[in-house]
Amino acid sequence: MLKIESVNKVFNKNTLDSHLSLNNLNLTISEGEFVTIIGGNGAGKSTLFNVISGTLPCDSGTIKLDGQDITYMPEYKRASYIGRIFQDPMKGTAPNLTVGENLIIAYMRSVKKNILKMPSKKEKNYIKDHLAALNLGLEDRINTKIGLLSGGQRQAVTLVMATLVKPKLLLLDEHTASLDPISAESVLKLTDKIVHENNITTLMITHNISSALMLGTRTIMMDSGNIVIDIEGHEREGLSVQDVLQKFNKVKNKEFDDDNVLL
Amino acid sequence: MNLISFIGAIELGLVYSLLAFGTYISFRILNVADLTVDGSFVLGAAVSAVYVVNDKPAAGLVMAIAAGTIAGVVTAVLQTKAGIQPILSGILTMTGLYSVNLMVMDGKANIPLLNRTSIFTYAEAVYDGKAYKIFALLIIIALVFAILNWFFRTQLGLSIRAAGDNEDMCRASSIDTDFIKIVGFALSNGIVALSGALVAQMQQSADVNMGTGMVVISFASIIIGGVIIKNKTITLGLFSVIIGSVIYRFIIALILTTSFPPSYLKLISALVVITALSVPKIKRRRGISKLRKGRV
Numbered sequence: 001m002l003k004i005e006s007v008n009k010v011f012n013k014n015t016l017d018s019h020l021s022l023n024n025l026n027l028t029i030s031e032g033e034f035v036t037i038i039g040g041n042g043a044g045k046s047t048l049f050n051v052i053s054g055t056l057p058c059d060s061g062t063i064k065l066d067g068q069d070i071t072y073m074p075e076y077k078r079a080s081y082i083g084r085i086f087q088d089p090m091k092g093t094a095p096n097l098t099v100g101e102n103l104i105i106a107y108m109r110s111v112k113k114n115i116l117k118m119p120s121k122k123e124k125n126y127i128k129d130h131l132a133a134l135n136l137g138l139e140d141r142i143n144t145k146i147g148l149l150s151g152g153q154r155q156a157v158t159l160v161m162a163t164l165v166k167p168k169l170l171l172l173d174e175h176t177a178s179l180d181p182i183s184a185e186s187v188l189k190l191t192d193k194i195v196h197e198n199n200i201t202t203l204m205i206t207h208n209i210s211s212a213l214m215l216g217t218r219t220i221m222m223d224s225g226n227i228v229i230d231i232e233g234h235e236r237e238g239l240s241v242q243d244v245l246q247k248f249n250k251v252k253n254k255e256f257d258d259d260n261v262l263l
Numbered sequence: 264m265n266l267i268s269f270i271g272a273i274e275l276g277l278v279y280s281l282l283a284f285g286t287y288i289s290f291r292i293l294n295v296a297d298l299t300v301d302g303s304f305v306l307g308a309a310v311s312a313v314y315v316v317n318d319k320p321a322a323g324l325v326m327a328i329a330a331g332t333i334a335g336v337v338t339a340v341l342q343t344k345a346g347i348q349p350i351l352s353g354i355l356t357m358t359g360l361y362s363v364n365l366m367v368m369d370g371k372a373n374i375p376l377l378n379r380t381s382i383f384t385y386a387e388a389v390y391d392g393k394a395y396k397i398f399a400l401l402i403i404i405a406l407v408f409a410i411l412n413w414f415f416r417t418q419l420g421l422s423i424r425a426a427g428d429n430e431d432m433c434r435a436s437s438i439d440t441d442f443i444k445i446v447g448f449a450l451s452n453g454i455v456a457l458s459g460a461l462v463a464q465m466q467q468s469a470d471v472n473m474g475t476g477m478v479v480i481s482f483a484s485i486i487i488g489g490v491i492i493k494n495k496t497i498t499l500g501l502f503s504v505i506i507g508s509v510i511y512r513f514i515i516a517l518i519l520t521t522s523f524p525p526s527y528l529k530l531i532s533a534l535v536v537i538t539a540l541s542v543p544k545i546k547r548r549r550g551i552s553k554l555r556k557g558r559v
Contacts, residue, residue, distance in 0.1 A: 053435075074439075075434050076433075076434045076437050076439045076440065077437065079434060079435050079436060079437035080437035083435075084435050086431075091429070091431050091432065092431075092432055092435065093429065093432055094425045094428035094429040094432050094433075095428060095429065096424075097421075097424060097425055097428060101424075101425075102425075102432075104418075104421060105421055105425050105432075105433075105436050105438070108418050108421075108422070108437075108438075109436055109437045114418070115417065115418045115419040115422075116417045116418070117417060117418055118413075118416055119418070161436070
């Protein structure tokens with residue numbers, strides 16, 4: 001489904017601040033997989049997402065989605081296959097447009113053909129049904145400006161927007177990090193439900209190791225622009241947060257053994 | 264205020280409400296103060312004047328819209344493809360347009376259109392009465408209003424509104440925001456040029472300097488309209504612009520009946536906009552200082 005081959009990304013190339021954010025990274029994800037990504041700040045998680053979604057161009061390597069080479073496809077074109085949700089609930093919705101209008105814009109990804117068309121009754125109902133499935137009562141607030149909703153509600157709507165038209169790939173960038181614990185919990189549950197029901201190939205960044213292990217089918221840990229831990233299936237089941245931290249420390253120590261630390 | 268200045272104020276309010284429609288698109292919907300307007304307004308007037316001289320007033324309006332649209336595209340391309348700051352892009356196009364406008368007017372700073380056939384001549388033939396200009400303007404405004412009101416509900420129109428509101432979200436929804444902005448600015452300046460074209464035919468002259476301060480005048484109309492009609496949908500928003508523009512002209516007409524010299528008009532326009540834009544902030548500061556005093 002998604003195939004990332006030897007992708008490199010350097011920030012501030014050829015300066016003293018040069019920073020290797022993605023270091024010859026390889027990652028293959030098959031259809032329907034739900035991969036959770038953990039790793040410290042600066043590990044390259046968000047850069048990976050930016051490179052996949054086209055916000056940043058990668059320096060070298062190739063990215064293929066569903067067999068199609070998308071390495072240098074413009075961001076807005078990829079967006080018709082890739083749904084993305086950011087940490088900031090403000091980023092995913094247009095505050096002065098109504099809930100319904102926001103959803104229609106998301107829905108338009110699939111029906112680009114006639115740009116002078118008004119949304120039809122059928123499309124409006126389709127959107128309403130999807131909103132109702134959230135069980136937040138938002139279907140009655142379809143004409144409310146979305147800026148008036150709470151962060152949790154907005155993030156829930158963003159989730160619907162990203163999945164209204166089934167994306168080939170869903171990128172979740174710490175999408176519950178700025179929500180209160182209860183909203184975060186419910187948005188996570190919702191995420192799991194939507195991803196599961198539609199069998200969407202998903203990548204999710206999180207700083208919460210326990211939810212990284214609880215959700216999804218595979219967990220990878222990134223460090224210094226590379227994947228250092230990749231666990232799935234049997235090995236992943238029954239793994240505790242402690243185990244993961246231990247694994248990480250092991251990897252870290254090994255690095256120190258291998259490399260010349262002074263260098 | 265006598266009947267003539269009353270009718271005059273309504274006429275001016277209506278013809279300049281088209282200008283305000285145009286800037287409403289850039290200022291309120293795309294969230295950019297587009298200074299191209301000062302130039303594209305004159306461009307419309309110049310093109311229309313040249314056509315009136317050749318006895319084709321209606322074609323003049325159409326060509327003015329086309330010319331304004333091109334000016335809008337230039338500004339938008341500077342912004343999106345060349346990466347020049349929005350305000351500066353507008354200033355650059357406006358500056359360049361000064362020469363273009365002179366070129367259109369064949370190097371003359373003024374084209375008088377006295378005793379020429381204009382679209383208002385047609386209106387006078389159809390509508391019997393003093394308000395024939397208002398009659399013609401209302402038809403044109405109703406048309407533009409209906410088109411815009413429809414347009415901003417279509418997929419393309421919705422995309423323009425979203426692009427002004429949250430560009431990240433737009434790109435994430437697979438919308439080419441550069442293209443969207445080009446469409447938005449083209450539409451905006453096309454309507455501004457139409458306004459200029461009508462002003463030239465109504466006042467029976469086009470002048471290369473008639474665009475000075477048009478941005479501010481249109482902002483004043485938008486802001487006054489916004490004070491009167493709040494909680495805007497796109498329909499109400501457009502409607503408020505017409506109301507604002509007419510009220511603005513009444514304010515000006517009232518000021519003219521006092522002993523203020525007309526040369527103060529631009530200063531007054533600027534003051535109206537400054538006051539309206541700064542009131543929310545000043546109110547908040549005063550509110551906080553009141554609370555602070557209350558605590559001591």
